[in-house]
Amino acid sequence: QQGGMNALIPYWKPFDVHAVERVLSDYPTGHVIAFGAGHSVYEDEAQFVRVQTALANFPQVILILPAPDVDESLDVLRQHLIESEPDLTAEVVDGLTEINRRFLMHPSNTRLATITIYNAGQSAEVTCREIERQLNAK
Structure with a gap:
């Protein structure tokens, strides 16, 4: 109950692993599944391997x-957070930005991904077309 988000994130990790395994097991084909950063970043190698295997x-x-x-x-990401959650204090925005920094810098993301799309300044439609283009190129 102490330590805020920095304490909560490691606590959640086993649940994140289970969620990834369960969702992929329940929906093995014909679905687009969107996981968040918390579902792809693991400090514990055994947890990472479970997700990689799934x-x-x-x-x-x-x-x-x-x-x-x-x-x-x-x-x-910071600007999006400020625009979408204008009532957040600067302290909360700073804290979430540091969490995002850890997510962005962590190697798990690139180890798990087979395709990386960059979409700053793009609409959802443009991003979707780029995803389709890259999927069709494979």
């Missing part, structure tokens, strides 16, 4: 990021 039968694992540059991505 994803092994899925040839397209797409990582969507604002930009290749971490600082640029953080700026985009």
Whole structure:
């Protein structure tokens, strides 16, 4: 009950692993499944391997990021957070930005992804077309 989000994230990890395994087991084909950053970043190698194993039968694992540059991505994500949650204090925004920094810099994302899409400044429609283009190219 102490430590805020920094304490909560490691506590959640076993549940995140189970969620990934369960969703992929329940929906093995014909679905687009969108996981959040918490479902792809693991400090514990055994947890990472479980998720990697669960994803092994899925040839397209797409990582969507604002930009290749971490600082640029953080700026985009921070601005989106401020615009979508205007009542958040600067302290909360700063804390979430640091959590996003850890997510963006962690190697789990690139180890799991088979395709990476960068979409800063793009509409959802443009991003969808880029995903389709890359899927069709494989």
